[in-house]
Amino acid sequence: MHERSERTGHKNLRIRKRDICIAVAVAVVVVCGATLFFFATGASNEPEIRRIETILTSAEVSIAMDLAGMVRSVEFIIVGEYTGFDTVWNMSSDPKDYVEGRFYSFRVDEVLKGQPIDDVIFVNHHHSRRMEMTESNAVINEHGEIVVAATKTNEISFTYIDLRYIEPEIGPTYILFLQRNRSTLTPYGISTYTYYASIEPFMIKFENDTAFLQSNIVYGGKSNEQTVTIDGTLRTIVVTQSSVRISDTISGMDFDVVKEEITGMVMQGR
Numbered sequence: 001m002h003e004r005s006e007r008t009g010h011k012n013l014r015i016r017k018r019d020i021c022i023a024v025a026v027a028v029v030v031v032c033g034a035t036l037f038f039f040a041t042g043a044s045n046e047p048e049i050r051r052i053e054t055i056l057t058s059a060e061v062s063i064a065m066d067l068a069g070m071v072r073s074v075e076f077i078i079v080g081e082y083t084g085f086d087t088v089w090n091m092s093s094d095p096k097d098y099v100e101g102r103f104y105s106f107r108v109d110e111v112l113k114g115q116p117i118d119d120v121i122f123v124n125h126h127h128s129r130r131m132e133m134t135e136s137n138a139v140i141n142e143h144g145e146i147v148v149a150a151t152k153t154n155e156i157s158f159t160y161i162d163l164r165y166i167e168p169e170i171g172p173t174y175i176l177f178l179q180r181n182r183s184t185l186t187p188y189g190i191s192t193y194t195y196y197a198s199i200e201p202f203m204i205k206f207e208n209d210t211a212f213l214q215s216n217i218v219y220g221g222k223s224n225e226q227t228v229t230i231d232g233t234l235r236t237i238v239v240t241q242s243s244v245r246i247s248d249t250i251s252g253m254d255f256d257v258v259k260e261e262i263t264g265m266v267m268q269g270r
Contacts, residue, residue: 062199063217063244064177067258071265073199074177076114078121079259080107082168086122098130098159103194104168106176112259113266114180117193123176124196126162133157158228160237164200166214173206175258201246209255218248 064070071077086103103122111117136150168174178195197203201215226237250258 063246064199064201065246066249067261068265070177070199070201071113071262074113074202075180076117076176076178076195077112077262077266078106078108078114078117078176078178079110079112079173080176081109081173082123082170083107083120084170088127091124091126100127100129101125102127106174106195109173112175112262117180122194123178124181124194125165125168126197127165128159128161130157130159154231156230158230158235158237160226160228163216164197166203166216168203169205173255175204175206175262177202204250204258206255211250211253211255211258213248213250215246215248217245219245 062073064073083105086105089101089103090097091099091101101124103124106121106123108117108119108121133156134153135156136153138146138150139148141147176195177197177199179198181194181196200217201213203214205212205214227234228237229235
């Protein structure tokens, strides 16, 4: 699967349908960007298909460790507010795959870094993706090697929410750290530039001029566990698109202070 970044130059994320094996003991399998943990107990002469208790998925995410890293990593830094949800589209270049992006309209009040842009822009947010796999009753040893071939298999699919997705609020002031799409065609045919996040975190929300960093990878942040339904059974998945956790050194800062620091870094070329 290839994600379309609307023909941008940033790295594509790739998840492909693969064979996945269930062990009679705890096993770890690394498959094309996805680390999968299977939990099963006991043993028998004919291993049965085991329920997948937890699936750890991963994808490439560029991490900015602090405000300076956020400033340095992007083409545009803009101040403004979200004005509404616009549309959903499939970011995958393969129609058999589904990677959901969500466009939100954003009113631009000020540009702190980058060329002047339109008063209203469209910002793409990664929302969710569909995973398709094959689980089996093959026996795997502690080295991840198959020691008994599978006699039973089961095709499974599920959709999970991207770890980067935080639904933006309509009304509050935001500072966004973005890249601009080089194409001029939106998913529904309107000729315009669109913008996307190439780093995490990329949003700072302000309430009463106080900063709140928007990210699920900060220490003490939102749990990565999600519940999905597979073949009518509820299962738990743990989305680990980044093994890195960052310290939040931005939340609590005053809007004018954050803006002044960003402006200073941009002027110094940092």
